[in-house]
Amino acid sequence: MATTLLPYLSPSPSLVAVIAVFFLSCAILVHECEGQQAKALPPAGETCSGIFISYDFLTRKKEYPHVKNVTAQSWAFNSTATVLNTGKEVVKAWKLFIEFQHDEILVSVGGGNIEEATEFPASVGNGTTFVGGSVPDLDTAINTAQDLSQIQAIIQLIGTQFGVKPPTIPMPKTIKLVNDGYKCPKPTTRKSSMYACCKKDPKFKVTLKKTKFLARQKGDLLISYDVTQVFENNYMVQVKMENEHYLGRLDHWNLTWEWTRGEFIYSLKGAFTREIDSGSCISGEAGKYYKDMDFSMINCQINPILSDLPPEKYNDTELGKIPNCCKNGTLLPVIMDPSKSKSVFTMQVFKIPPDLNKTSIFPPEKWKITGILNPNYKCGLPRRVEPARFPDSRGLEATVIAISSWQIVCNITKPAKGRSRCCVSFSAYYNESVIPCNTCACGCENENTRKCNPNSPAMLLPPEALLVPFKNRSQKAVAWAKLKHFTIPKKLPCADHCGVSINWHVVSDFKGGWSARLTLFNWLSTNFEDWFTALQFKKTPRGYDKAYSFNGTTIPTLNHTVFLQGILGSNYLIALDNSTKPNVPGKQQSVISFTKKYSPNIRIAKGDGFPSKVIFNGEECSLPTRFPVRSGNQTSVDLAYQLLLLALAFTFTQLL
Template identity: 55%
Template sequence: MNLWKVVISLTILLSTASTGQTQDDTTGDSTAPPPAANDCNGFFLSYTFISREKEYPHLKNASAQPWAFKSVASILNTGKLELKAWKMFIGFHQQEILVSAGGGVLLDGNDFPASVGVNGTYIGGYPQTDLKTAIDTANDLTQIQARVEFKGTQFGLRAPGVPMPKTIKLENDGYKCPAPTRHGKSSMYACCVRNPKLKGKNVTTKYTPRQKADLTMSYDILTAYGNNYLAQVELQNNNPLGKLDHWNLTWEWQRGEFISSMRGAYTHLKDGSGCIFGAAGQQYQDFDFSQVQNCEKKPTITDMPPDKANDDKLGKLPYCCRNGSLLPTTMSKDKSKAVFQLQVYKISPDTSRIDLYPPANWKIVGTLNPSYKCSQPIRVDPQEYPDKTGLQEITRAIASWQVACNITRPKLRNNRCCVSFSSYYNDSAIPCSTCACGCENAKKCNQHAKAMLLPTEALLVPFSNRSVKAKAWAKINHFRVPKPLPCGDNCGVSINWHLNSNHKSGWTGRITLFNWEDINFEDWFVALQFKKSGKGFQKAYSFNGTMLKNPNNTIFMQGVPGMTYLMAETNGSKPGDPRIPGKQQSVLSFEKRFTWGLKVSKGDGFPSRVYFNGEECQLPKDIPTANGRRRRVNIVMIVVLVVTDFLLLRNQV
């Protein structure tokens, strides 16, 4: 009898243990999806607010009180299709400032702290960029689900209110999401499914197809070892109007990596102290960090000068060592590419040769060049290279990632070059707009006043020397003089477009480039885009001019051999004289047979967009009018001058 009691007791205990283990598998895991995910056949998105606490300063104004908050967003693959490079939009709107996003990155590449509380933000996975299916992974949540843990600050919601985003949705192409469902006060979720109306693209690559962009950068792993690897970075300029001078590239290491050595480029700071006193120093205790290239989390990288191209240690790479010059393909296909290599060391737990992760948050800038907005690195098929031995075989990289960057139009008063207009039928030139390139110190000038009209010769002197000419011109022509006077344009480069002539069969214009900077611009170019009249372009007489097919109606011009430098501003000939800008000029001729009906003097003879070295320049809001003041030709005075010259010459004889 006692034996039966023991058996029964053991059976009950085993049964209870078995039942408990089943419940742990389905609901006990804190990362397990909520029950609503069971009804989703696609991608289940959720956002959960965790907590918040009042931050300093403590204010009586509830709308201005800052709160520190924590929340988590997740995306779960509940369907049959794998999702590569997932992208999620979160509609923050409570003046949120994100301080960190564990498990994710901001797709716009902004640094933390990042203000996202107006237009929301786009989140991507890092290091988990792809979501596999439950079928292919036996329901392994670590491969089919991604979680992003947010920490940040929000404003304007009095306790016990819960700051929730307006919406959450999947941003990958081909998916549609309903409005999210609220679950209580602190959670929302949505099920995003494939749009059946969209035909799927025929993808022939294992990873995400390579993207087309104005500028693409690839991060290729060439060799890999347990604790380090050799990577090659390739920059490719694809925009016909894009250009970079003295480029500086930055990124952010996410897993404690450091750069041991480089070839074809270098970092602005060479210092191993960051490694010695950090996690790398603890792991590599016998490592000589005095020779390490860089230990910064966010290094700044620039191109080698040309004299290092054949250096056995620093150069000897194709497309390297051009002093940071990246030309458009319209100027040179060979010089539109740059390459450098770096030896990267990893730290624990990334000690296997398959633990390979690219840096995030790539940014690239030039001296006076367009602004680029770059994506996060996306895994693509390995890059292929021709074999170095010359054999008919291809060498593949171990792993490759692509960063796609596109040019963004400058915001108002954030340009770096500007345009002035003048014409043969009006004596006044319309100068660059007030504060066209920003106004840092506007205490002694009016940054909201319209720029004053000028005599055309005043465009040749710096703005600081134009005040007297501007006021005198206003007095002669009875123009109003603002008080205080308008601020200058503050641009390093200005361009004057002068409508030179207009006749029945054609017309001409003159372009003048002014360099007010202290640096020379090598291999400069300028591009003019017209709405209607560009098709009639015939010739640029002092520049090499070409009509581009893309962008349409755009004239691309560069210096002729021997004139490829736009020289820097120099001192005047005498002490106290105004500084003299570097200057180049050319006349352009146009015909009308392909563009009948043009109204040249009413706008068609002025460009709608102007670019210098890829940077879009700010245009004036007005054009010269035909009813402006013009100097009258005095025939009597001309006759007197001619007769006087004749008499002088006769007396000399």
């Protein structure tokens, strides 16, 4: 018997060679892939009595284009991060910070979310914080009989990174748990793994809380998701939006989110879905479970789009009758009209297995809200907060407490260059030329750049050119350049492509004050009701005196921002008139006076009389980078040139 087995126990030389080649090839490939699977829990994790965190680099592959410059070469990578509760206390709303350092761009995150709720692809080269998704808390092994699905979160990361040539493994600089009350040591790195055991900080002073919920946060736009009734397979929820920013605004808002557990909207009051789509219900899990349900008037989209009802639907018993609904999607700042700063709707949400009990409620994620020529809002993740309180709908002196509540905080973000939707032109009584809106101020995606130059500075204009569309304006710009002997580029600059433009014209400058004229131009086919404009000045924040054709005030808490809106009867900025040749924009205008009492040394002609920020209906407008100057030979002075002169002057004084 032993003799029979000997041939199998004594490998032939050829077999040894094959095995050697196999392991050698794996050793070579590991330089390209850096490991093929996640590592098992290290001994440090077994002995950790707290929160064990880890990062495991799994694989990477060279991406196109292949370049010789190592730092410019991109790699597709795959890694995982783990948060494991090995302690005795429940971890509420865990937060894991990973300090990436190789210009990473994430294209997919599973098992968690980026705290800032950034859309993909997301640039995280300087690090980012990850939080839980539908289940943000980590229970203990004691409470769950060590059910890993309840005590552990595994985050799958897929993305792109740059500049690390094999065999070096591109690891993050550090990882740490950033929850209050926890302290993490410097993580240990072993090849493609990084881990640490975070423990309770004994010096951390615990603030006693009345509830187990997270504190409500402040933000520019606050959304409340308040569950008011629960049943085994569905629940009623009220969604409330509150405009908390002095200059924030939404017109004809569209709200969307993403269901994560197969939920669908059965009915709505105070709002409506843009599409009635029952296809995914009928062909999906909902159709299998609710076999007798009529899905014909139901929205089953994972990402539904909801809009506000018009005012005439307020008294509709089927669609309306909800306080603070039916305002045609208008959310105004409190400073304009507190009654129009809130919007509310209710809906009935049905669930599918396995969430068929009264306590299994998961709010939707990836909230996003947009309007027409309004600021860009970036919304965070839903946060479980103390249940909201409502007045009794029966008119009794009683308070109704929600069953559960989540808060979604949305903040205004500054538009990127070329992403504005309004722009500003500058002019003054002491200069004949108008400095127009910047080239491609609101984007040039659809522009034929063969016919125009998107990178060329806008050409100076005669004042009357502001009243005509851009296609007619180019001829006037060329004629004006010839008349004034300005340089005419071979390829003319592209248009600004903005729906609303604003002209700021300095009218006068005298010893005790100065004045300017603000003109609004609406180039869109949409009327703007209850419009507003806000202005901020660096050198004259407290100089505002009076607006003659607008209602004007200042907001001291916002650097004395000048807030302007139309007077009663003139609060409409009408749409573009297409019946004329050329088309005539809607227009509003007022002279505004300022005093020099608080800034007697300002120099209007040097740029102090021009706003540093202009906002229309909450949207920050694109500003020119130069000002009109008093000199007859020099038509404008560039802001960068001014800064250069200041830098040279400072350097010269230091040398002296």
